Amino acid sequence: MSRLIEKIYALFRMNILIFVLLAITAIALLAYNHGLNEVKDIMLPEYPYFQATSDSADGGSSVVKMSKTDSSIVVDYELKEGYAYPYVSVKILLGDGKTKGLDLSKYDSIFVWLKPRGEGSVRLYLRNFSEAYSVAGQETTLKFNELEFFPLEETYPAIFVPREFRVAGWWVAQNNINVHHAHVDISNVPLVEIQTGTNAPLGYGTMEIKGLRFKGKTIPREKLVTALVVMWFVTFLIILIIRFFDYSRERAANKKKREELEKNLLALEIEKSEYEKSSKEDPLTGCLNRAGFSSVLLREQENLSKNGCPVSFVILDIDFFKHINDTYGHNVGDEVLVNLTKLIQSKIRNTDALVRWGGEEFVILCGDTPIQNAQFLAEKLRMAIENAQLIKQQQVTCSFGVAEMIAGEDPKRLFERADKALYASKQGGRNRVTSATFKRG
């Protein structure tokens, strides 16, 4: 069971990774689009840190009066001549209201609930503090990130995005702000102002302000996209690594399997070869048996009939072998056979085939050899055997019969001829070589 699960796991693990990744991506995008919101509400009826001011601070004579309802504040004002640009405003303090405000840069939209009485524009200031250009305690040094809009032309609430803000040019000029600091910066806003707009008509006016909302995402889009890309990249890297290891493992397994197969094949071949060899070999002496002789004879017959290469046949028989067996036992008899084989093997060519014909009888098939050469070989072997000490108990001799094959003749005829020659050697007194020579009629 667990093996089955392992197999299924091996089959699908990489696909599982991709499925998991797809699921994570889909959930992340869904969550981003329908959630993961970060909202900062400043609803003035409940918010304590705000105040209404007028241009009287700048030498003007405008008047402002503020009252609260359950859901909003109402700012009644009267713009009067006096200051060059008469105005009234509502200042909303964030943070400590001076140097440490709120970071509004993480929000991507700003909602403003504001209802004016009459036409005219309204200015929204996000005043930013930075040590680069602001002086603690001097409100005028807070950067004027401004936006001017006509509330009656906007939705309710009016919705803005940070890129719609700009920095007031007069403030840049008055404070000699370096060009590198003259861009919109809302990373530390201690003060928000809602002010009557440019060229607001003199006289009475009312603004009903419910409040502000800053809305953004918990994770910025860029970060989310980057995270997802990194995740996909890492996943594919992992898949590549897994595939690499799988491939290496598979290759090693295949190699091992192939080696085992080759080893088995080799063992089989050796076994086959040994079997074939043993089936054609005499187990005692190691020379060919009759079965092994057949294939050699066939080869030499072909050689004779096709190329005219003479083939001779030497048959030899150990003299008085029965007597050796009877006198010294079969072990000594076997010793004679083994030692005789060794001696003959050392005297013949590699191309000659030594065959144990049966009992104490051996045959040498000599390819490319006429009868006189075979007779010479037989004579040499006879002398070598006579002069060798095959066993310590007694001298051993052999009798030989030699015959040459005639093209196309039945091998039986050749054997009979050689056998007759051997018989003549035996009859003649043993330890001699007799050739079966041609006799013309």
Added chain:
Amino acid sequence: MEFRPLQLHWFVVEGQAEEDLPNRDNCVIRLTGRLMGESPVQASPVEELEYRVYYGKSAENGETLQFAGICEDQALVSRPECRWSATCDSDLNIVVKFHNGD
């Protein structure tokens, strides 16, 4: 075609060593082949021919071997095929002569 058993028993003449004889092996092989084809041997009515062959260096030419063959069966020594001589020179040229009946 009939066949006849032929035996050749080789003996080096006294006073000479086998290993000193030039082309001994080749001469013996060639002579054997030659004898098997010689007319007196072919025509012999004897069922089994058995020769005793003596051989050694020629007294006149040390590079030539001289052979002398005689039938083992003493009863047959007067037959044409039963007494022969042969030479084998350094080029392995064989000359055989049968003496009975000359």
